[in-house]
Amino acid sequence: MLGRGASRIGATCAIVGSVLLFIGTYLHPLGADPSEAVAAFTEYAADRLWIATHLTQLAGVALLVAALLCLAQQLESGSGTEWARIAAGGAIASLAVTTALQAVDGIALKAMVDAWATASAAQKEPAFHAAFAVRQVEIGLASALSLLLGLTVTVYGVALLVDRTYPKWLGGLAIVGGVPTMIAGVLTARGGFSGLAMATNMSAGSLLLVWMFTLGVFMWRRGRVPPGQTAV
Template identity: 65%
Template sequence: MRMRSASKVGSACAIAGVGLLFVGTYLHPMEADPNDPAAAFAEYAADHAWVASHLMQLAGVASMVVALLLLAEQLKSRKGSSVARIGAAGAVVSLALAAALQAVDGIALKAMVEAWAAAPALQKEGVFHAAFAVRQLEIGLASMFCLSMGFTATVFGVALLEDGAFPKWCGGLGIVGGLSTGVAGVVIAYTGFSGLAMAINMPANFLLLLWMLVLGGFMWHRGGAVLEQFQV
C-alpha cells in the first residue's frame, strides 16, 4: 500500500513538474537571439515576469526530481536496483545544478541587465561586460545541467529496461531523450546558446518532458503493487 501511495505521489510530481516547466518556459521571452548579448539583454531587462518564470522552472525541475527519486525507491527492490541508485544520485546533482543555474540566470543576470539598461551612456560598456560575464556563468551552468540531466534520464531509462516494470519503449524513450540532452550540453559548452545548440536542445527537452509525462501516467494508473504484472 505504501509503495502504491508513493507511486501516486511520484506520478503527480512528474506531471506537475512538466506543467510548471512548460508554463515557465512559455513566459520566458524568446524573440531575441540568445547568442546576441545586446539584443538578449535588452529583451530580458524589459521582461517583468523574468524572476517568476525562472523560479517556476526551478520548481518544475524539483518536482520531476522528486518523481525520479520515488521511482528509484520502487526500483531498489527490483532488478534495476543498482542502476536506479546511480540515477537517484544523478537526479540530486541535476537539482543542485538547476538551482545554481536559476540563481545566476533568474536572479543575478536579471539584476545585471537592468543595471545595464539604466546605466548612463559613459558607464554602459563597463556594465555590459559585467553582465556578459554573468551570462558566461549561465552558459557554463546550462551546459553542466544538460549533461547531468541527460545522464540521469539515460540511467533511469536503462534501469527501466532492466526492471521490466514499464514497457520497453518507455525506457527507450528515456535513453533517447537523455542522450540527446547530453549532446545539447556538449554543444552549449562549445558554442554557447547558438542556433545549433538550440536546435538540439529544444527537441531534446521535448523528449524528456514527454518521457516524464509517460512515466507519470504509468505510475498513476498502475501504482506500486500493480506494476508487478509487468515484471519479467
C-alpha cells in the first residue's frame, strides 16, 4: 500500500509534470507544416528556445512517469495487481523512448537544421539531406512512442477499471486517450507527420494531459483520506 506521503509525491509529480509538458508543447513552434521539411526546418532553425522547449517536455514526461509508477504501486495492493505491473513496465519503457526522441529531436535535429540554415550554397543540399535523415529517425521514434505510450495508458485504464481505488471513469478516460494515441502512432509510421497523424496525436495528447492532471488531483485527495477508503 502506498503511504499518504508517497501518494502526495505521486500527485505532485502528476500535476507539475502535466504543467511542464503543457508549457513545453505550447512553446514548440507550430507555424510550419511539419510534413514540409524545408518550411519546418526554417522555422526550427529560427527558434532560440528549441532545446529548452524539448528539455522542458522531457522533464514533464519524467515526472508523469514517476506519478504513474506511484499509481502502479497503489494498484498492486488491490485487484489490479497484474495489470498495474504490466503498466509500470510500459511507463518505464515510454520514458526511455521519450529520452531518445528528445535527444534526436531536441538536440541532434536542431544542430542539423542550424548547419543547413547557415551552409553555403554548395553545401546547402547535402546539409539538407543530413537533416532530413535525422528527421526520419525522429519520425520512427515518435511513432514508437505513441504506440508504446498509448498501450501503457490503456493498460492503466484497465487496471483502474478492475480496481476500486479510484473512480471507474478515470479508467475509462485513460482508455479514451490511450487508444487514439496508438492510432496516431500507426498513422505516423505510415505517413510521417501528416496532417491526420498530427491532428490525431494532438487531440489524444490533450486527453492524456487532462487525465494525468485529474489523476494527480485524485491522488492528492487520497493522501488525505484514511487507508481503505476511496478518494472521490
